[in-house]
Amino acid sequence: MTITVARCEIVLPVGGMSCQKCVRKVTDLLTGLDGVDQARVSLEQEEARIFYDPALSGPTDMEAVLVKAGFHVAPKDASPPPEIAATPLPSPERAGETERLSFAIRGMHCANCAGSIEKKLRSLAGVQSVRVSYAGESGSVAFHPGQSGREEIFQAVRDVGYQPLPAVGAEDLEKEARLERNWLIYAAVLTAPIMPLMWWHPFGAATMWVMAALATLVQFSAGLIFYRGAWTSLKNASTNMDVLVAMGISAAYFYSVFAAFGWFGAEGEVFFETGAMLIVFIRFGKWLEARAKGKAGQALRALLRLQPDEAVVQCAEGEKKIAAAAVRVDDRVVVRAGEKFPIDGVVEEGASAVDESMLTGESAPVAKEPGSEVAGGTINLSGRLLVRATRVGEETALAQIARLIAEAQADKAPIQRMADTVSNYFVPAVVSIALLTFFIWRYAAGAEFLFAFKLAIAVLVIACPCALGLATPTAIMVGSSVGLSAGILFKRATVLENISRLDVLLFDKTGTLTQGKFAVTDLVTMAGVTRQDLLTSAVAAEAASSHPLAWAVVQSANQEGVTIPAVAAVREHGGHGLVCTLDGARLVVGNERLLREEKVDPQPLRERAEALAAEGKSLIHVARDGSLLGLIALADTLKPEAAATIGELKKLRITTALITGDRRTVAEAVGRQLAIDLIEAEVLPEEKEKVVRRYQEQGRFVGMVGDGINDAPALARADIGIAIGSGTDVAKETGDIVLIKGDIRDVERGIRLGRRTLTKIKQNLFWAFFYNIVGIPVAAGVFYPVFGLILRPEFAGLAMAFSSVSVVTNSLLLNRLRKRL
16 A cells, blocks of 8 residues: 555544444445545444545544434544655554553453443443444454453453453363363253153162162252353343243253152153253254364464464664564565565566465466565565565454455354344243233132142243254254255354345356466477477476476476476576577567567467467467477366356356456356356455445345455455355354365355255244244143143153154255265
8 A cells, every 4th residue: 555645544433233234334435535545444343444535524424424313423544645765654542642552352242242241331421432243252242441450350241240351261161161061961961861860760769769860969069050151140130041041951851850850740751861961952053163162363373373473574783583563664675585575565676486376376387577566474485585565463454354354254244043032032931821820720710729730830841942942952953964064064044044045146257267377288389399398398497496387397297208408597587487408499488578578479379368368278388499499378277166166056047157356258267168147357365255246236145266465355344155165264263154175066065065054943943933833822720620631740741752753854855965965
């Protein structure tokens, strides 16, 4: 980003944004003003960083347009115009009188927990804005330091029953996952014997007390977390899934205890397995959730690690190694062959080929010479380069991609847990119905206490959220297992909910639809030159190079059994080719520019070369002693299964689009081969995310398939991000679905599996709700006066168990897809 004299910078706190649509609207409003070059709007920080020309616009104009649109603005002082090539200022943690504190939060069990924390923090004096993310286990508070501080904020979080932490590292997350796994194993081992003991009594009358002992151990050890969560929720005047679970396991356990002691008469039966099994199932879900936490942070850390920590700077004393963070704009940085660029800059001395695949996803190295731009994190393949730093620190292309990933992931809606939402109304309703049942039968109908009490307990037991709690996780568990066996990993439950809405799917080209490796496609020879002579001459020189195109030529020669002759005086022209001596003849192998430098006329094959280049192929010219022998065309070939995959997606009524940095003619040629619907060509790496956003603004539900770091922001921005497993870790961490085998056909398979899994979830939820709608009135004795029908608590427990079994069985039917994927 070039900084000019006329440019000013201002940070405006923007209130009233609640979603990504608001961010887009604020961005559009600001960039629509005259003189505004760029507006970076952050939903997380509730602010807009604006770069503008003070001669055309000012803070008053910005505030006016935002207030008119319904947002709240408190303008800050604009920074004075910086000098040319001044170092960009980092994002301030403190602006004016406002500070922002970001921290981790432990102990949240659902979105309602996040809401309780937000409510408490907003009540503090001086707090301007609060954002608490359940999915990210984090909080961010903007406040006036004179009225509140870090300790007051942390204490407020503790007051509502949660644990604030400065940060949570990868080791902490792994420790939490291990702890959840250990609790799961402990609960499962104790619960496993209870079910057979219900029918098999190896200890005679004492068998019931063995079951009671096992259930008690599970109830008040592994089950305590639900009681703590329920107490915290109720203390904060809300209800969550923990309340439902605590009620269910308590009703089942304590009824069984009372029945065991004969409090319900000689015929009172126990069902200790119900509460214990529910604890095991939900503990399993917590273990899965703990394993998934922190992925976004890991992805960002992996991305930033690509940029080296040190740099060699040229100064008056010579070359000096310093920390990369200490490099300033206009410093001269020396980068040798095999090293990564620590900054973004412009080449001032030297020539080389640079591997930019980590940034662009394109496999072909890019030639660099004085005046060429280079990006931090890319690799210098050959030759020494002297680079003038133009962007450092947070302003480098790599850091900007990291920021895009963070913002796009923050924009994703929190996981919508239907059970938690329903519990806000379901739990109070069930408790009210149970109490009402007792009082009506005991006092209005004059029934005995035990009769009324049994009916009230039956209502609580039959309304236990076993089926409701198992409806979604069991379907996801089975669907994920089926997908994993096919090499398809679903990372988020929301993917299974949303994938059926997918109507546009964007494909990155290189490494996704193509092999990502070059192969020789054409050998064009001059008159009198044989194919073998051309290939022998080419491979003689290319065998001395590490360039990917050279490797492709060598591989082709090996496949055709060509013997590689020895050459002498090899000299590599960075990014252009090689010159050497073969049997006393001067051999030139490289691009057209190298031929001209060596006084070789490429004109005889110019027409053929242009035709091959129009097809998107890379060309290597071969000349001997000043005479052109021919040229070799290479291309990143399409994956054999790519066309079939596009065809299957069309059957699913999904619009396909190709997104690539290649020239439009090349992109259209690939599009015709694959019968892709839409072409997005000549798209720069940082623009892929904008293309996804453009489709979303058209009201489309967008999926993105990619494998490179340059795809990561687009994968995060997309409604459904699908990462190729053979690609980078960052892309895989950012994607919602990971194709572990790297098989492009798994895109269609994953969509089909996701749709079927969502269908099962809907079926399970329907039966879970239907069961409660029918079962609760029966348990409450509604049909007793007319039909004499009541539901004893033990039978209510069996009915509840049956509902859970039916939900699990329905989910297991997804296994039939294993052979059909």
